[in-house]
Amino acid sequence: MSDPIVIERLTKYYGPRCVVNQVSLRVPAGCVYGCLGRNGAGKSTLIKMLTGLVQPDAGSATLLGDEIADVQPATRARIAYLAEGHPLYRGMTIDQAARFTRRFYTTWHKEFLKDILDHFKLSGRAKISRLSNGQRAQVSLALALAPDPELLILDDPTLGLDTVVRRDFLESMIRLIQGSGRTILLSSHVLGDVERVADRIGIMVDGVLRVDAPTEDFKESLRRVVLDFIGSVPLVPAFTGLVNQRQFGGKLELVVINYGEEQRAIVEGLGAAAIDVLDMNLEDAFIAYTRGESRPLPNFARELAPC
Amino acid sequence: MLKALLWKEVRDLRGWFVLAIVAQLYLAGVATGLDFGPLRAGGGVPFVDDFVTYYFFFVAFVFAAVAGLWQTLLESLRGTWAFLLHRPAPRNQLFGVKLLVGGSATLIVATLPVMLYAVWAATPGRHSSPFFWSMSGWAWQAAVAVPIVYLGAFMSGLRPARWFGSLLFPLAGSFLCLVLTQSLVATWAWPLGVPICLVVEALLVASIMYVAATRDYS
Numbered sequence: 413m414s415d416p417i418v419i420e421r422l423t424k425y426y427g428p429r430c431v432v433n434q435v436s437l438r439v440p441a442g443c444v445y446g447c448l449g450r451n452g453a454g455k456s457t458l459i460k461m462l463t464g465l466v467q468p469d470a471g472s473a474t475l476l477g478d479e480i481a482d483v484q485p486a487t488r489a490r491i492a493y494l495a496e497g498h499p500l501y502r503g504m505t506i507d508q509a510a511r512f513t514r515r516f517y518t519t520w521h522k523e524f525l526k527d528i529l530d531h532f533k534l535s536g537r538a539k540i541s542r543l544s545n546g547q548r549a550q551v552s553l554a555l556a557l558a559p560d561p562e563l564l565i566l567d568d569p570t571l572g573l574d575t576v577v578r579r580d581f582l583e584s585m586i587r588l589i590q591g592s593g594r595t596i597l598l599s600s601h602v603l604g605d606v607e608r609v610a611d612r613i614g615i616m617v618d619g620v621l622r623v624d625a626p627t628e629d630f631k632e633s634l635r636r637v638v639l640d641f642i643g644s645v646p647l648v649p650a651f652t653g654l655v656n657q658r659q660f661g662g663k664l665e666l667v668v669i670n671y672g673e674e675q676r677a678i679v680e681g682l683g684a685a686a687i688d689v690l691d692m693n694l695e696d697a698f699i700a701y702t703r704g705e706s707r708p709l710p711n712f713a714r715e716l717a718p719c
Numbered sequence: 720m721l722k723a724l725l726w727k728e729v730r731d732l733r734g735w736f737v738l739a740i741v742a743q744l745y746l747a748g749v750a751t752g753l754d755f756g757p758l759r760a761g762g763g764v765p766f767v768d769d770f771v772t773y774y775f776f777f778v779a780f781v782f783a784a785v786a787g788l789w790q791t792l793l794e795s796l797r798g799t800w801a802f803l804l805h806r807p808a809p810r811n812q813l814f815g816v817k818l819l820v821g822g823s824a825t826l827i828v829a830t831l832p833v834m835l836y837a838v839w840a841a842t843p844g845r846h847s848s849p850f851f852w853s854m855s856g857w858a859w860q861a862a863v864a865v866p867i868v869y870l871g872a873f874m875s876g877l878r879p880a881r882w883f884g885s886l887l888f889p890l891a892g893s894f895l896c897l898v899l900t901q902s903l904v905a906t907w908a909w910p911l912g913v914p915i916c917l918v919v920e921a922l923l924v925a926s927i928m929y930v931a932a933t934r935d936y937s
Contacts, residue, residue, distance in 0.1 A: 426937075457937065465801055465936040488807040495801035502797060503730070515723035516806045 415440045416563050416595040422471035431457045433619040446610030447599040450702050454619040455599040459567045463493050492556035496567045498548045500540050507536035517559040528554040546577035566598045570605050603698045615701050634697045635671040639664045639684035651678045656700045667700035728820035736824050739782035743832040746774050751839045764848040765840035766855045779829035779865045786821045787872025800936040814931045822866050829865040833858045860912040867897045870923035878930050
């Protein structure tokens with residue numbers, strides 16, 4: 413059986429701008445895949461192409477074996493999709509939204525839905541227009557899980573939620589889906605959200621999937637190399653594994669993936685007075701990957717001036 | 720599933736529908752001699768020499784335009800296309816139900832006052848002028864043409880556009896199309912009026928289904 417999500421060179425242009433550039437990836441069954449990237453990196457467009465809301469300009473993809481251009485209703489019933497912003501019909505009550513949604517599915521776990529709503533302390537009679545963003549996210553999640561989907565596609569599910577609500581929502585989500593063997597594709601620009609749940613991560617930068625690796629491998633493969641120079645800082649030649657570089661006065665900071673003998677030789681050849689090789693946490697690694705070209709930081713004279 | 724979709728669409732449109740029906744009932748009342756509100760019947764020959772019939776179509780056209788835009792722009796403004804289109808149902812069925820509800824509501828709003836007025840006019844002793852059913856023929860033809868405006872408005876709301884002006888191209892085009900078909904019918908193709916309208920409507924439905932299947936809902 414093929415993987416639940418298979419993407420081959422998927423590409424999308426908006427006008428002359430390539431927002432998703434030949435993205436290829438596979439998400440195996442049971443995997444929680446976190447798709448990371450800054451706002452505008454192409455995560456949502458990629459997900460919208462998968463769910464058939466946006467037509468790709470090139471490439472192909474399958475969801476549970478069906479081509480995305482031709483996902484059959486029976487297959488779609490096995491896929492839950494939480495769209496960005498949790499769109500729901502605001503004029504309906506939660507009960508009405510549940511009644512409307514369940515008509516489309518042959519499998520519908522009414523008791524499970526009730527349990528989730530009870531867990532979130534939501535009354536079925538509450539009107540959706542009167543719910544907070546966090547509560548609407550909870551209703552969306554409940555409605556998405558009620559048909560017992562095999563595959564969940566979550567597009568930035570915590571967007572717009574405050575820190576506490578976001579944490580609660582994520583913890584509930586993990587509790588509800590963990591151990592169920594479901595395959596999950598989760599996009600987010602909040603690294604902490606993904607780090608806590610994902611087995612594997614992808615990082616998109618300007619429409620390109622720059623990283624596609626198990627979360628732990630990614631964390632372990634990155635090193636921050638800090639070089640101290642006496643006098644001027646030399647230009648660093650491009651070399652394999654160099655992700656990013658920043659200069660702070662006489663210090664040069666390099667972010668290097670798979671730091672080995674080849675990279676060490678190049679770094680030592682720069683003639684620094686001191687070299688420190690440090691581990692990185694996922695947040696630093698994510699920032700290094702997504703920051704893009706960075707200029708040397710200016711000296712903020714006012715901030716540095718003595719009081 | 721179809722029942723749920725029908726319920727949702729009826730729910731979305733019911734406010735405008737009730738408003739339009741109330742307006743049409745008032746106008747039908749005025750046409751049949753109701754002495755209430757700002758309008759008074761002129762006392763002319765029904766469907767030949769009266770102004771109220773034109774108000775029927777004004778209300779019907781406004782309702783048709785509002786209904787078409789409401790069913791599409793509302794989904795865009797609420798961001799609910801993503802929710803609706805991910806339901807496990809063929810996309811043409813999701814849009815077909817929208818069109819069925821909107822088109823039926825438009826036809827009811829357009830034909831109800833014509834029917835009431837014609838039945839009143841055909842009842843002996845109601846007015847002093849002669850009446851033959853054929854005198855109301857143009858009004859029935861115009862009522863059948865009202866869904867052209869609805870479909871044009873639906874297309875306007877559905878089709879992505881760069882700015883408000885180009886968004887309304889299909890609606891403006893449908894008005895033009897309506898005027899052309901009615902002129903054509905009035906001058907030399909009277910018996911073909913209904914078939915011509917149905918052909919135009921079928922073409923618009925096909926275009927809507929094509930746009931619905933191929934546009935980006937981003």
